[in-house]
Amino acid sequence: MAAQFGGEPAKDSARVLRRLGLLQLDALRRVDRAHRLTCLARMPANASVESVDGGLWSSGPARAFETWVHAACLVPAEDWPLLRLARAKTADRERKPDEAACAEVLAIVGGSEHGVTIREIEGAGPRTDGWEWSERKRAAEHLLWCGELICSERRGNRRVYDLPERRLPQSVLETELSREAILETIATRVLNATGVATTQDVAVYYNLTTAEAAEGLASCGANPVTVQGWPTPAWTLQKDPPAHQLLPEARLIGPFDNLIWDRDRTRRVHDFDYSFEAYKPAHKRVYGHYVMGVLDTHGRMLGRVDLRRQAGALEVIRSFAEPEVDEAHLAAGVASAVAILTAQMKDVIPSS
Structure with missing residues (x-):
């Protein structure tokens, strides 16, 4: 709980995202969208929901980007190199959209200076309706998940698809972490965000295999611990006990x-x-x-x-x-x- 909420409320949504490593997205709005609720739970009581999205999406340089982790999530822009292995898995999967559709989508996005929404990508052709995706929508999402496109902006509630090189700093794009460094950093991210976690917890958080999570934990300097009532060993980076009161209010x-x-x-x-x-x-x-x-x-x-x-x-x-x-x-x-x-x-x- 101390790892999740910190010693005091986060000043803005960007700090919440950096603390947690990722924010899950969901379209339902019966109360409000998922990422806003997650941020507001960790922000001061006088924070405004209006400020949340502005700290996460940008019409200019990326503050964060949308991708698939354990689900559709927002990830800090500086963590682009951290998801190289995940993007490679997506690119190598057997069931892919048609190559011609991918080429068409890349050409449409590349021809726009400010990115395009799915409506502009689909043009006068077949349109996506709910879960019934058009071929170009399937192509756009595939390209997003494998890193050939990026979404770091929304217009209304619609994703804006753009080229990574137009949204991310060159230094981020050129950073190529080794497999070992990626897994070690991910394990550290999860332990910082959860306080204490099993190998399976680490795997689930970033959609790793158990073997990948174990590899990262072995090299990140985590301490093995036993948690009463847990059937498997756990890991932590924490040394000091948390304060008794964790939140200022319910x-x-x-x-x-x-x-x-x-x-x-x-x-x-x-x-x-x-x-x-x-x-x-x-x-x-x-x-x-x-x-x-x-x-x-x-x-x-x-x-x-x-x-x-x-x-x-x-x-x-x-x-x-x-x-x-x-x-x-x-x-x-x-x-x-x-x-x-x-x-x-x-x-x-x-x-x-």
């Missing part, structure tokens, strides 16, 4: 927050069994459509709350306390956390 934790998106780790660390039910039929949901965790100031998961943003306010549909958590304690945590998120969204949620 906070809401989104479904794709770095704290809980690895569901196996979440059960092991927090004894918090979370599943995302938005895509389940309503009658099959146990807790609700868009359920967020409720975290108290000491890093304890008090429970969960089903929320939606509607009619200029955050509406609490229902809350659920964890076992052995007093309902009054949960209610106080929910009230405080909802009030903070509402204030942070004041620019998009008019006050009643």
